[in-house]
Amino acid sequence: MSDNADLVRVGIIIKPHGIHGELKVKPLTDSPNRFHSLSEIFMIPVDGDNSFSAKIESVRLHQNKVLIKLDCINSVNEAETVIGYEICINREECIELPSDTYFAFDLIGLKVLSPVGEYVGTIADVLSSPGQDLLVVKKKNNKKVMIPFVAEIVTDISIDQKRIKIQDLPGLLDLETGQ
Numbered sequence: 001m002s003d004n005a006d007l008v009r010v011g012i013i014i015k016p017h018g019i020h021g022e023l024k025v026k027p028l029t030d031s032p033n034r035f036h037s038l039s040e041i042f043m044i045p046v047d048g049d050n051s052f053s054a055k056i057e058s059v060r061l062h063q064n065k066v067l068i069k070l071d072c073i074n075s076v077n078e079a080e081t082v083i084g085y086e087i088c089i090n091r092e093e094c095i096e097l098p099s100d101t102y103f104a105f106d107l108i109g110l111k112v113l114s115p116v117g118e119y120v121g122t123i124a125d126v127l128s129s130p131g132q133d134l135l136v137v138k139k140k141n142n143k144k145v146m147i148p149f150v151a152e153i154v155t156d157i158s159i160d161q162k163r164i165k166i167q168d169l170p171g172l173l174d175l176e177t178g179q
Contacts, residue, residue, distance in 0.1 A: 007042055007088035008105060016079035017067050023079055025066040025087060034095055035059045035066050042088040111163040112137050
C-alpha cells in the first residue's frame with residue numbers, strides 16, 4: 001500500500017446504507033462526481049492500524065453524500081466495521097486544477113510571511129465561506145487569525161517553497177504588537 005504521506009483524503013465513511021454492504025460517504029471534495037472515476041481506494045482508520053485497499057464496484061450520489069459499494073464489504077455488519085474510516089487516494093489521482101487554484105491540503109502548513117518577509121505564522125486550516133475562503137493562521141504567539149484568501153491580501157503563493165506572502169492591512173495582523 002502507498003505511504004500515507006502520499007495519500008489524499010476524499011471522504012469519510014459515516015454509516016452503512018442498505019443490507020448489502022453499501023457505504024454512505026461524506027465527501028471531502030468539492031467534486032463528489034470524482035468518485036465515479038476511481039477504481040481503487042485506500043481505507044484508513046482514525047488510529048492508522050488495519051488500513052487496506054479496496055476496489056470500488058459502484059458509486060452513486062444521494063442527498064449530498066456518496067454511496068459506494070466495495071468489493072470486500074458485502075453485509076451491513078461488515079460495513080459497520082469501517083464507520084469513521086477515511087477514504088484516501090494516491091496524490092497522482094487528484095483532479096487537475098486551473099492555474100492559481102489550490103487544494104486546501106496543499107496550503108495547510110505553509111509559512112505565512114509579511115510583505116517584508118517577516119514570519120507571521122503557519123496556515124492551520126482553510127475554511128470555506130460563501131464570500132471567499134478563509135485561511136486560519138496560527139501566529140507566533142499561538143493565537144489564530146482568519147485571513148481572507150483573496151488576491152488583494154494574499155500576494156504570492158509558493159507551494160514548492162512552502163510559503164505565502166500576505167499584505168498587512170490595518171488591524172489584520174497587528175505585527176507590531178505581536179497580537
